[in-house]
Structures are given as structure tokens and as C-alpha cells.
């Protein structure tokens with residue numbers, strides 16, 4: 064019976080139906096749900112890895128041992144996994160191996176909108192691009208067949224719109240694929256003498272894959288009512304193009320987009336008057352088609368920046384726009400990105416803001432919503448602070464650097480970033496905001512949280528003990544709800560001429576507390592309110608940035624929204640009139 068599934072759910076289902084045995088990932092929007100859904104399929108061992116490189120390496124191990132394996136990540140995660148990926152392309156596989164790259168055109172939740180189709184070309188491996196959930200399910204199954212037939216890792220490139228949109232899917236049954244016996248092979252050990260030969264095989268494999276691409280029905284021509292306009296498209300762009308042109312245009316719909324089907328593209332181009340390439344982000348297909356000597360248009364009209372939609376296509380290609388509903392935007396209050404109400408780490412950031420001549424380098428976790436000066440990528444908070452501090456020290460700036468990252472980020476790629484500062488005698492102050500979960504992507508467990516993806520109890524890795532083992536001599540673990548403790552710790556840390564670490568340890572405001580959390584931090588069962596008689600409207604509490612605090616202009620008073628308050632007491636500590644107190648039940 065048909066089911067309504069998101070693209071991510073369909074990928075999970077398809078991988079299960081394909082007989083996958085092992086799946087590993089690091090969470091990241093829009094890919095996170097692929098592994099979250101996998102826990103429902105007990106035949107697949109599924110896990111969170113500390114980072115994407117490790118996830119792919121573990122999947123490589125599973126594949127070489129003979130099982131079908133999956134590694135899943137968002138687009139920037141593939142940057143982290145690129146090192147093993149390029150070598151994997153040379154070694155090939157044993158059990159089929161598929162890498163999901165979930166790209167984010169429009170930066171719904173990312174720091175850039177890179178187009179990961181370039182990875183398939185750079186690493187020289189086959190790539191599939193589904194347009195909806197049914198294709199997601201079908202293509203991942205096909206990807207495993209191709210992986211084993213052509214001895215290649217296969218990449219399936221998803222985008223946010225395909226990952227999160229729902230469409231009807233016809234699910235099938237799981238096929239139990241026997242383990243491929245492990246036999247020691249030279250290709251698994253790619254030293255230079257072996258890799259020279261492997262490269263020759265990779266080049267031949269690309270030719271074989273192009274042959275497949277020319278003949279597969281997932282690259283198909285859909286003739287319209289006439290042949291004046293022929294559109295080459297893939298992924299979500301296929302849906303948008305059809306919405307704009309309907310059957311007034313003809314389509315070459317590509318599902319296998321690397322290597323591109325050169326012969327099929329030539330045949331299609333010869334039949335149409337004008338060839339238009341509609342694709343999101345880079346002119347990946349357009350450039351390749353032009354390089355074949357085939358005239359076409361595309362990015363000269365269609366934006367290269369951002370996610371496409373039918374309205375953008377209509378405007379850029381046909382000059383047509385939809386009527387706009389007039390509204391008074393002066394009534395819409397501007398609201399900067401904020402930490403959650405009751406975020407326990409807000410207290411620490413409140414004290415950080417008071418520091419003078421300090422440059423804060425952070426990265427892309429939820430703590431990136433707090434004030435910061437520089438943020439580059441996961442795990443970069445410490446190493447960027449180190450590099451900046453070295454140069455600040457060369458001048459007479461007196462500037463100090465404060466590097467910040469979360470617990471999951473520390474386990475992801477922050478440990479080497481910390482090691483950089485320790486090894487190279489930095490005088491940076493580092494902080495790990497340990498909220499006991501991977502917050503930004505929606506509360507996935509990590510090596511410090513004590514549970515696996517499947518909810519089984521596991522080892523709790525202590526941030527402070529890891530830092531000590533790395534060689535950090537000065538470590539202070541603090542309660543970030545206590546503003547004085549935060550201020551004292553900052554003063555303490557800035558007093559060293561060598562690296563020092565503050566760990567602010569308290570569970571995320573949105574975390575469902577586990578029994579060990581309650582034992583260590585106590586229950587979360589309080590709310591605060593403002594005594595309206597005592598409040599003088601000074602708004603010092605508002606400056607903490609907690610969205611539960613609301614200022615009423617007419618009354619010149621603050622109130623606390625009880626639906627949001629978690630009783631963390633950070634506002635209580637800044638009120639000069641003791642106007643904030645526990646709400647009586």
C-alpha cells in the first residue's frame with residue numbers, strides 16, 4: 064500500500080529494502096532524519112558517529128567486511144569526509160556503499176550553500192539525484208546495485224526540498240543480500256604503487272558509468288506539445304520546471320547526473336530549437352553541456368544564488384510575477400536570532416559581553432546565536448582563536464581571544480582544534496558550552512550524553528577529562544546559571560599566559576532530562592515572575608536576552624511569559640530591585 068513519506072524517510076526505507084547492514088552519520092540539517100528513522104529497522108545497525116569523516120570511514124570498514132553500508136551527512140559534512148572519500152573512489156567497495164549528501168540551497172540551516180555535485184566529479188564516482196520521495200526510494204536501491212556492479216562508492220545528492228517534502232511512495236520488501244566474503248585484496252591498501260593502477264581503473268569506470276547513464280531509464284525524455292523549448296533538469300528543479308512550463312516544453316529529466324549522459328543530451332538537443340538548463344545553484348550540467356559544444360542557456364537568466372521555486376523561474380525566464388498582497392511591515396517587530404528562553408549558557412554569554420578588547424571566535428552550534436565576532440565551521444572556534452591570538456600578540460593591541468564551542472562540536476572536530484592551541488603555546492581562553500546533547504540539529508545523542516542512537520546506555524565521555532588528557536593544564540568546570548561564577552571564571556582564564564579551559568556544564572533548556580541529569584542538576588520545575596510594584600522598568604533583565612522577558616512600553620514594566628520561563632534565575636541575578644522571584648503555584 065502506498066505511503067506518504069518525506070524524501071529522507073524514503074531514503075531510509077529504500078536502504079533497508081536494499082539489504083543495508085550498517086549505517087553511520089553525524090546529524091546535520093537536512094539529512095538528520097535519515098538515521099533517526101533507521102532505528103525502526105532492526106536489521107540495520109545504525110549509529111551516530113562523532114563526525115562525518117568517521118561515519119564514512121566506519122561505513123568503508125563495513126563495506127570492506129562485506130555488508131552493504133550507508134553514510135549520511137549534510138553538504139558541509141562531505142567537506143569533513145572528503146579525505147577518505149577520494150581514496151574510497153580508488154579502492155572501490157566490497158559490499159555496496161552509498162554516501163548521501165544532503166545539500167541546502169537557500170541556506171535554510173547552513174553556513175554556505177555549496178553544490179556537492181562537484182564532489183562526484185572531483186572524486187570521480189557515480190551520482191544519482193532524486194526529485195521526489197519515490198525516486199529517493201528507488202534510486203538508493205539502484206545505487207547499491209551500481210556500487211557493486213561497477214565497484215564504486217555511489218553518491219545520492221538530496222536537497223532540503225526533496226529531503227523534507229512528502230510524496231506518495233510504493234514501499235517494497237527487504238531483500239536480504241548475503242555478506243560478500245572478505246578476501247584480502249591489494250586495492251584495500253592503496254599505497255602509491257597500487258594506487259597508480261587503481262587510477263587507471265577509475266578512469267575506465269567513468270566511461271562505463273557514462274555508458275550506463277546514456278542507457279538508463281532514470282535519464283528520460285518527456286516530449287511536450289512541441290519541440291521549440293527543450294529543458295534539461297534534475298532534482299527539485301524538474302518539479303519547478305514542470306509547474307512553470309507544463310507540457311508546452313519538452314524535458315530531458317536526469318536522475319543520473321554524474322557522469323552525464325553525453326549521447327542522450329546530444330540527441331535531445333538536436334530535436335529542440337532552444338536548449339535551456341534549469342538547475343539549482345551552480346551551472347554544473349550547463350557547463351558540461353557547453354563543454355560538449357552544445358549551445359544552451361540557463362544561468363544567464365536563472366539565479367545562481369539560493370533555492371529555486373516556480374515563482375523565481377517564472378520571473379527570471381518569462382518576466383511574469385504573481386500579484387503581491389500589500390501589508391504594513393512596520394507592525395512586524397524585528398527580532399534577532401536568540402538563545403532559547405531558559406538557555407543555561409545565557410548567563411555565561413551575558414558575562415562575556417561585558418569583556419573589553421576580547422574577540423570571540425565561535426562556530427555553528429546553537430551557541431552561535433550568542434554574540435560573537437567570528438565563526439567559520441564546526442570545530443573552528445578554538446583554532447581560529449589561536450591563529451588570531453598569535454597575530455594580535457605581534458601588535459600592541461592587547462586583544463585577547465575567547466574560543467567557544469559546544470560539547471558535540473568538541474567531539475566532532477574540536478579536540479584537534481584544542482590540541483593546536485595547547486601544542487603551539489597559545490594564550491587563548493577556550494570555553495566548551497556543554498549542554499549534554501547535540502542541540503542545534505534537534506537533540507541527537509553524542510559521546511558525552513550517555514546514550515546511543517538506539518537509546519542504549521553507553522559510556523559518558525567527560526569533556527574535562529579529554530581536555531586534560533590532551534594536555535590542558537588549567538580547567539574550570541562551572542555552573543553557567545551563576546553569573547558570579549561565570550565572571551570569576553572569565554577573569555581566572557584571562558589571567559593565564561597559556562591555554563585555559565572553562566567548561567560551562569548544564570543540560571540544554573529543551574532537553575528531556577534523563578535520570579542521571581536530574582540526579583546531577585536537579586528537576587526543572589520552577590518559574591519566575593516580576594513583582595510589578597517593585598519593577599522600575601530599567602530593562603537590565605531584558606539585556607540578558609531571554610525571550611521570556613517582555614517589556615510593556617505603556618506601563619514601563621517587564622513581565623515574564625510563564626509559558627516560556629524555566630526558572631533559571633539568570634534574570635533574578637541582574638535585577639537591581641529584587642523584583643523577580645519564584646512564581647507561587
Ligand code: SF4
Pocket residue numbers: 404405406591607609610611612623627628629630631632633634635
Ligand atoms: S528565570 Fe528569567 S532568564 Fe530564566 S527563563 Fe525565566 S525569564 Fe528567562
Ligand code: SF4
Pocket residue numbers: 593597598599600601602603604605620621637638639640641642643
Ligand atoms: S531588571 Fe528588574 S527592575 Fe529592571 S526591568 Fe527587569 S524586572 Fe524590572
